[in-house]
Amino acid sequence: MRSVIPASLRSIPAGVVDVTAPVTIDGLSYIDPADPAMAMYRVLANLRQPVALRDLMIAPVRSGYIGDGRSPDPALVPPSGAEAVPDVDVVEVYLPVSDGVARCQLYRPTTAPPGEHIPMIVYYHGGGFTVGTSDDCDFLARKLSYTNSAVVVSANYRSAPEFPFPTPFDDAFDVYRWVVDYGRDLGGDTSRIAVAGDSAGSTIAAAIPLRARDEAVPIPGAVVLLGAFTDFQYERWESFRKLAPCGIVYDTAFMGYIRGAYVCTTPWNHPWVSPIEGDLADYPLAVVTAGTHDPLVDSARAFARRVRDAGGRTVDYFPVGLPHGYYFFPGIYSEENVVYDLIARALAGPFGR
Numbered sequence: 307m308r309s310v311i312p313a314s315l316r317s318i319p320a321g322v323v324d325v326t327a328p329v330t331i332d333g334l335s336y337i338d339p340a341d342p343a344m345a346m347y348r349v350l351a352n353l354r355q356p357v358a359l360r361d362l363m364i365a366p367v368r369s370g371y372i373g374d375g376r377s378p379d380p381a382l383v384p385p386s387g388a389e390a391v392p393d394v395d396v397v398e399v400y401l402p403v404s405d406g407v408a409r410c411q412l413y414r415p416t417t418a419p420p421g422e423h424i425p426m427i428v429y430y431h432g433g434g435f436t437v438g439t440s441d442d443c444d445f446l447a448r449k450l451s452y453t454n455s456a457v458v459v460s461a462n463y464r465s466a467p468e469f470p471f472p473t474p475f476d477d478a479f480d481v482y483r484w485v486v487d488y489g490r491d492l493g494g495d496t497s498r499i500a501v502a503g504d505s506a507g508s509t510i511a512a513a514i515p516l517r518a519r520d521e522a523v524p525i526p527g528a529v530v531l532l533g534a535f536t537d538f539q540y541e542r543w544e545s546f547r548k549l550a551p552c553g554i555v556y557d558t559a560f561m562g563y564i565r566g567a568y569v570c571t572t573p574w575n576h577p578w579v580s581p582i583e584g585d586l587a588d589y590p591l592a593v594v595t596a597g598t599h600d601p602l603v604d605s606a607r608a609f610a611r612r613v614r615d616a617g618g619r620t621v622d623y624f625p626v627g628l629p630h631g632y633y634f635f636p637g638i639y640s641e642e643n644v645v646y647d648l649i650a651r652a653l654a655g656p657f658g659r
Contacts, residue, residue: 307395307414310421312491315399323406326439326462326477333358360467363563368437387444390636393417394448399492401461403480410481411440412492413451413458425456425657426494428482428514428526432505432533432631434560435466435474435568445636446504446532453650454657457494459485463510467567474568475578478510479517486524498657502530505630506564509535512581512609515590527656528591530649533630534606536582538565538574543604550601555630582609586616593621593652595645597628621652 318324334347334357351357356365384390393416400407418424427450431443440447440460447460463477482501489496503511508531518525540546540561550558569579577584582605592613596606603624610620625632625641632639633646 307397307412307493310493311397311399311412315401315491316397318400318407324400324409325403325406325464326408329468331361331468332356333361360567364436364467364567367560367563384635384637387446387448387636390445391448391452394451396444396448399459401459401481401484403477403484408477408481409440409462411444411447411458411460413447413460414493415452415455417452418455421493423490423493423495425454425498425500425653426485426489426492426496427451427454427456427458427500427502427530428485428511429458429460430463430478430501430503430507430510431460432503432507433465434556434564435471435506435509436564437465443504443507443634446634449636449646450502450530450649453646454653456500456653456657457489457492459489459492466564466570470570471568471572471579475510475513475517479514482514482518482526483523499524499526500528500530500653500656501526502532504532504634505535506568508532509579509581512536512592513578513584516577516581516584519588525588526590528593528653529589530593530653531606531609532595532633532645533600533602534594534596534609535602536609537580537605538569539580540602540605543602543608545598545604546601548601549599553601553630556601582612586613586618589613589616589618591619591621591652591656593623593649595623595625595633595648597630597632597641598624598626599628600630602630621648623648 356362395414397412399410399412401410429447431438431440440462447458451458461481463474501511501514515525575583594610596603610622613620623645633642
């Protein structure tokens with residue numbers, strides 16, 4: 307696959323920045339040095355680092371998210387994406403976005419005929435808009451690519467709190483718009499495009515059709531929402547009030563933090579933030595899944611219902627007793643295979659199969 311991808315997309319162009327690369331921003335960099343308050347801020351900076359509380363709070367979340375300093379029990383380490391789904395080629399590409407390029411992984415099944423332009427899925431990783439990268443979702447992207455015989459573009463986007471809404475969503479939409487226009491350069495068929503995401507990435511994926519319609523960009527043929535997260539007004543749902551306070555994968559404290567970090571000063575009911583509040587008329591086919599032990603399950607069900615009420619079609623899967631992210635690791639639950647098979651059957655129509 308590498309030989310057919312333009313060389314200009316396989317490296318960062320001279321003078322251009324990968325805006326999705328991790329950055330460390332000093333909280334004081336937002337303050338005018340001549341600001342009278344700076345004297346006290348410098349004292350605080352001398353006492354603690356990072357100085358801004360938003361940066362202080364996210365640091366242990368980011369380190370703990372990937373298990374820094376911990377030696378896991380090998381018996382509990384699941385197979386890697388490459389071990390679980392080996393028959394997929396992967397190439398790193400850099401696609402244009404505002405202010406630079408975004409690093410993305412490109413997946414294509416080895417069973418796809420060489421030179422054939424096959425359907426495309428633009429995929430957005432989870433992580434609460436504050437942690438994670440496309441690398442974390444290697445298994446999901448491989449599985450979607452293989453089971454759908456599709457090119458998957460697994461996109462990175464800038465993270466909060468350094469970059470609150472709309473910057474991460476702008477990055478995500480820029481990647482989608484580029485794929486719509488130039489996806490053939492990646493071996494894809496731009497008349498057959500779906501978007502997908504897990505957890506926070508599903509928020510982005512769910513909002514892509516709304517923004518595409520607003521900006522006269524072709525709307526994807528389908529949306530796949532894993533661990534569907536479509537409403538930042540999550541306290542109004544019984545499942546959240548019941549399950550989130552003692553959550554393991556995430557909890558009320560983390561959800562409160564990411565809302566402040568990502569949504570920031572944007573109203574929580576903005577349709578690009580909470581797609582459940584958008585105008586869902588003419589919404590594409592939506593595959594919506596969440597386990598019943600996921601605090602977001604009630605809002606996921608409600609989103610699917612609103613799509614149907616607006617005249618759209620959904621394929622729903624809410625496996626009993628399973629947590630947020632049940633689809634994330636290979637071989638943990640039998641329902642993992644069930645949901646990927648269900649997605650493939652659902653996408654067969656939009657993909658013309």
